Amino acid sequence: MVKAQKTQASRNSATLNRTHLISLGVYVFFLLVRAVLFRRRLLPFMLLTLPALAIEFWFERIGRPVFAEGTQGKELKRAGEDLEAKGLTEWMWDVVYWTWACTALVALAGDWAWWFYSVVPLYSAYLAYTTFSGVRQGFGGLSAGAGGDGSGSGGGQSKRQAKMEKRGGQRVQYK
Template sequence: MAQKAAKTLAFRNTARLNQTLYATITIHLLFWLLRALLFRSSFTRKSLAFYLLFSAPQLFIQFQFERISRPTYNADGVVKRSGEDLEAKGLTEYMWDVLYWTYGCVILAAVLGDWAWWAWGIIPLYSVYLAYTTYAGMRGGYTDAAGVPQSTSKRQQKLEKRGGQKVQYR
């Protein structure tokens, strides 16, 4: 069982990347089919421009995930590189949010029309919110999740008042 963690990560990455690739192909094909067949009158240059503009970040993120997280194997089938973890916190998590939100916007635009692309504007607002909460958390110093400094118990307050806890040697 050499490299068990690398094999597990490679398997998870491959499964998730394949699932994401199939979802991307399905959603974008659904958009093109619905717009070309059912809503032909609303399929204009403006509609195409909106599609290209708002789908480009999702397609770029998809390409980046493929590039940095797709595992590579040696000729004998041994994992050469398992790729970056797709379940990492921080930027990767935010990129998944953008990817999924764009899926929803593409589906809404396919069914409801071009005005549904305005829902994509929530992503920059969400970015501003995340940046502000991160800044406020860093500025607040050591606080709990609610932003309120943690209070000490009555016992701890009494010990601090007496000069701290004394160590007794026997």
């Protein structure tokens, strides 16, 4: 196997193991504080930690390396997806981290702190809006090349052509 795949497999295994241990620690901390010190409601805990648990199980499914018995012992069959990828994977990590923070805050401060979890849908809406507006701006200049009015200056000229004519340099003749 390629060295890069082996590196990714070991990195994914370490990341997943660390994630599961931290998650277990945060949730056990919440339950211990609830059982020993303060009464915290369990229904919001179960409902609001469900997305993070689903994401963790998804990461486990796509990121855990798969080994198979081969002629030389265990051989890497599949390294797993990159758990450090940008985009959706990065957003899912943010949800997991924010869930841990909110769970610890609720354990220490009280059930009112679950309101901090409302940041997740607000952040998601912000990301969706900025992504949509960026794509829309990217496609905005395409109408000029298709005969639309676009954002070019002066009768279908490119910006470079308009500058050249403004300086009195090379004139472009259109037929």
